[in-house]
Amino acid sequence: MTDPGGKFRFKPLFIDGIHVAYGKAGVLSDVSMEILPGRITCLLGANGAGKSTLIRAVLGLTPPRQGSIAFDGMDITGAPTHAIVGKGIACIPEGRRIFPKMSAQENLLMGAFQERSKELIRARLEKVYGLFPRLAERRAQLAGTMSGGEQAMVSIGRGLMSAPKLLIIDEPSLGLSPALVNENFRIIRRICEEGTAVFLVEQNVRQTLAIAHYGYVLSQGRVVAGGLPAELKENEQVRKAYFG
Numbered sequence: 001m002t003d004p005g006g007k008f009r010f011k012p013l014f015i016d017g018i019h020v021a022y023g024k025a026g027v028l029s030d031v032s033m034e035i036l037p038g039r040i041t042c043l044l045g046a047n048g049a050g051k052s053t054l055i056r057a058v059l060g061l062t063p064p065r066q067g068s069i070a071f072d073g074m075d076i077t078g079a080p081t082h083a084i085v086g087k088g089i090a091c092i093p094e095g096r097r098i099f100p101k102m103s104a105q106e107n108l109l110m111g112a113f114q115e116r117s118k119e120l121i122r123a124r125l126e127k128v129y130g131l132f133p134r135l136a137e138r139r140a141q142l143a144g145t146m147s148g149g150e151q152a153m154v155s156i157g158r159g160l161m162s163a164p165k166l167l168i169i170d171e172p173s174l175g176l177s178p179a180l181v182n183e184n185f186r187i188i189r190r191i192c193e194e195g196t197a198v199f200l201v202e203q204n205v206r207q208t209l210a211i212a213h214y215g216y217v218l219s220q221g222r223v224v225a226g227g228l229p230a231e232l233k234e235n236e237q238v239r240k241a242y243f244g
């Protein structure tokens with residue numbers, strides 16, 4: 001989303017050598033990544049590789065045991081989640097977590113709870129409805145009665161309602177038909193073009209590499225590859241794991 005004040009420009013998200021564990025079980029080892037403004041950066045990896053754990057670390061939900069995370073020029077390692085979100089990172093979690101008993105519009109408004117200005121909220125709502133005309137038509141429908149694809153739109157829209165600098169999306173295409181995946185990926189591309197950087201966690205390798213500007217591959221908690229989509233497609237490990 002564009003913003004006249006240029007607030008969507010930011011210094012990168014730097015993840016520097018982090019180690020993350022749940023109790024004694026180590027999940028991430030020495031993970032480093034750079035997520036830059038103006039780009040879609042993707043994170044690929046099999047089930048259990050540690051993708052969602054990496055997001056939890058960035059959001060301060062499972063702070064790293066070692067290493068550091070910086071966003072927009074500030075060290076956010078171990079900072080409380082609300083402070084990290086307040087710096088301009090929004091996350092659409094795995095499984096979407098919409099509020100089923102609330103309307104589509106009420107769900108969207110939940111994403112702007114930190115914003116006081118009614119005018120700004122209305123403008124953001126109109127932007128989201130511009131991206132997802134289907135949601136505009138169905139704004140009064142209970143979210144729990146919407147189709148899976150529509151619920152995915154609600155969750156992405158809700159993430160945008162805080163006008164984040166960086167939007168993290170954990171597996172948006174899970175459970176969607178190929179046509180809906182295409183539609184949502186087209187919108188993710190547009191979100192990036194309009195000024196919001198995207199960190200896209202996916203297992204849908206072909207389509208993700210088609211829209212991403214840069215990508216990383218996580219395997220058993222380690223970064224095993226990083227590069228441009230064309231480079232990743234040629235990478236031996238990626239080919240073996242995903243392209244047979």
Ligand SMILES: Nc1ncnc2c1ncn2[C@@H]1O[C@H](COP(=O)(O)OP(=O)(O)OP(=O)(O)O)[C@@H](O)[C@H]1O
Pocket residue numbers: 022025027045046047048049050051052053054094203
């Ligand atoms: N709260 C937790 N307590 C203990 N272990 C956990 C916890 N959350 C995740 N794990 C373990 O950490 C590892 C990485 O899980 P994670 O959810 O990060 O994987 P993922 O790459 O997101 O997988 P998926 O593609 O299936 O979503 C898994 O072995 C998982 O069982």
Ligand SMILES: [Mg+2]
Pocket residue numbers: 051052053094170
């Ligand atoms: Mg996950």
